[in-house]
Every structure is written in structure tokens, then in C-alpha cells.
Amino acid sequence: MNSARLLLFIFFPVITYAQDDLLSQLEKQDSTRSFPVEATFKSTRVVNGQSVETMKKKHLDFRISHRFGRLNSGAYQFFGLDQATMRMGFEYGVTDRLEVGVGRSTSQKVYDFFAKYKLIEQTTGGRTIPVSVTVFGGTGIATVNRELVFQNKLYYTGQVLIARKFGEKLSLQLSPTWLFRNHPEVTGDEKILLALGIGGRYKLSKRVSLNGEYFYTAREKNTVTAPYHDSMSFGVDIETGGHVFQLHFTNSLGMIEKQFIGETSGTWSKGDIHYGFNISRTFSFDKKNKRAAKEKI
């Protein structure tokens, strides 16, 4: 027999053993761990609608959002920029999964309150969970009409947000929505409205993403009792350090679920498009943060 081949055959087990170096041993030990998928969306909103993201524990998000008038209102109204409606809100992470928030919209003078809980977090690695699921519940008081009794100023929203981050760039979300108005704006409109939202984002660069969102409402569009259309929005997210700027075009004027899902009166085809933006600024109230800043490592 060829002696060289015999030697190779005999020492083959030794050679393979040597190749199994220290680093791959560490890798093998670590192979069962799984990691949460971070940053499915850059902020707690896709455009108008809630995203699966919640604020982390002891972190506060201060949000200012504006929507301007309709682009088709012409040069006299400076293409809508003469009118502005805004919402100011605070969102706080009680735990890494639970967030609570309050807001005030100028439109219909609404105070809104909500909670979001991250039920399931998408993970990669040893144990893979394909999607993130967050539940959202909110209520609001529309104080614009002083004649109404208190109960009739209230509305409620429930959402199950299901999202998946497909690789680094693409994230998609489904948002089944239940909306209940104690006293709909138009007499004769149904109190209950069901809707299905679909939204997503595509990262153009590390700090800029393209976002889009559409809410399909389970009702006849543009009727006498419900003169409304489905909400559709497109925008960009620009992230700079602690701020996220969301600039967008939408046919909805409102920034809370009751308004943009339930009461969108404009349509894209007629040019009833509003320019708008959200500015989000995050603050950390974690005491460890301050301590860490002082300490030397």
C-alpha cells in the first residue's frame, strides 16, 4: 500500500482534532443562546399608527407632531401650511415591555391615555421566535363639545400589533384594530369600527428609512352617516442621536386612532394630502446612567 496514504489515513482523527481550536469550542458552547431582534421600527409609531416598539424601562419619549392643511388648498393657503394641528405627548417605559402614554391633540381637543405591552419579542439564535407581538389599549376624551355628557366624550381603542423584521432593512407589521366611540361624530354612524392596518419600513441607509401605512376599515366608504375614507400615509424616518424625525404625507389630519382610522375625510386621488411630521426625543431617567457618566471604568 502507498505508505503516505496509509499515514494520512491513520492520523486523520488527530488532524481533525487539532483543527477544533479554542475559538470554535467557545462558539459551540454558545450556540444555544438566542437574542432579541432590536429596532424593528425606529420609533413607537410607523407613521400615525402604533408600532410594536415600546419605550425601554425608565426612558421617556417626548413627542411633538404636526399635521398641516391640504396640499390642494392652493397657493392662497400656502398649500396647507397656513393651518396646523398638533399633538403633544409623553410616553414612558415602566418596564422594558410595558409603556404608558398621554397626549393632547388640538383637533377636537382630545386628551388620550394608553398602555402598550410587548407580549412576544422576535428572537434569533438557538430559540427562534418569528414575530413580535404588542398589545395596545387606549382611551380618550374629546372635550371640544361642551354640551355632551362625559360618557359621550369617550372612545376606546384596542390593537394587536404583529410585526416581523426581515433582515436588516425590511420590517412589516399587521395591526388589527377595534375602535369604539360612545358618541360617533356623525349621527347614525356605527359605534364599533373594525379595521386592519398594514405598515412597514425599508431602511435606505443606517439612519434613514422609508415608511408606509394603510388602514383598511370594514365599512362602506364615503356614505352619508360615515363620510370617511381609509387612511394611507408615506414618509421617511430620520434618526440623529437622541431624536427621530418622521416626515410624511398622509390623507389623515388626526394623530390618534379614533381620528386617523375612524374619521379620515380626505382621499389621495383628490389631492387631500396633508404634510406632517413627528419629532421624538428620548430621555433616560435611569440613575445608573448618571452614575456611569461620573465613574471611571
Add this chain to the structure above:
Amino acid sequence: MKRYFFVVVILTIPAVLCQMGEAFGQSLMYSTSTGNTRFSSETPLENIKAENKKSQAILNTSTGELAIRMNMRDFVFPNKLMQEHFNENYMESEKYPTGTFSGKMDKVIDYSKDGEYETSATGKFTVHGVTKTRTISGKIKIEDGKISVNSDFQVPLADHKIDVPEIVFVKIAQKIDVKAQYVLVPVKK
């Protein structure tokens, strides 16, 4: 007959060698999976710090070979937004999940006796998918059957193609200070 016997002996050698290697190798291996790696970036505008308490290290005391491995996503920042940016924008942890070092001790040390040594290790240092051959100095302390490895070193961002955009350029140091503290215990089979 003699020839057949010879062949049988030859064939059993590798198996015995493997067994011996494993028996000796295991007793001479020291490792940890709860090593502490911290880093900081200090500029007049902002101090950024993070800590990884799940760093893995393994040392073969017979050959002086050393390997260190950590998951970038195990770095905990007091500010979660910074943590997200670290993984998303700077380290690209989805693409490059780990930081590793694989090398050899430059000094021959008697690990069976208690003592303290100033030494260094030379090998491949990989962060953000970019591998550099580096000699990293540190201290080795042998006490109570444990081996402590301590090292302070710097990682220049440019070496590992970690881009910092101009708007945050002044907030992030160009060289990151790293402090590694690992207590290695004998590997039990």
C-alpha cells in the same frame, strides 16, 4: 503474523493519542463564560460606557493558547437608545455578531504555581468583521486554582471600519478604551 500485529498497533495509535490529548487537554484547560468586558468613550461632550458580563474566554495552559469571544448584543448600556445605535449603526451586530481574539501567550508561564505575571498575548483580534493581528498586554494572576486575566487596551474605530457620522463625530472618541477582566476556572469533564 508479526506484520499484522504491527498494523493493528499502528491503527490504534491515533485513537490512544486522541484519548490522551483529551485527558491531558481537559485538565489543562481553563475557561469562563461570565467574563467582564467594559468599554468607554470619553469626550468633553459625552461619556459613553457599556459592560458585557457574558464574555467567554478559554486558555490552554499547556500550549499558552488563548481565545476570547463575546456577543456584541450582550453589551449593556445605561442608555438603551445608545445600545440600539451601537448594535444597529456602529457594530452592525446582525451582520457581525461577535468580537473575538484568538492567539497565544507571549511568555511561558508555570500555571501550576501561584503568582502574578505581566505578559502579553499575540493573535487575531476581530471586531466588526475586520481582523487585525495585535499584541495585547495584560496581567495574569494565578491563585487558588483560578487564573485571572486582566487587560486594558484601546481599539481605534478606524482600524475596524466603524463609521461615525460627522454630526456625532465630536461625541464619540476615536479610540475606545477597553477593560477586560476574566477569572478562568479549570474545565471539568
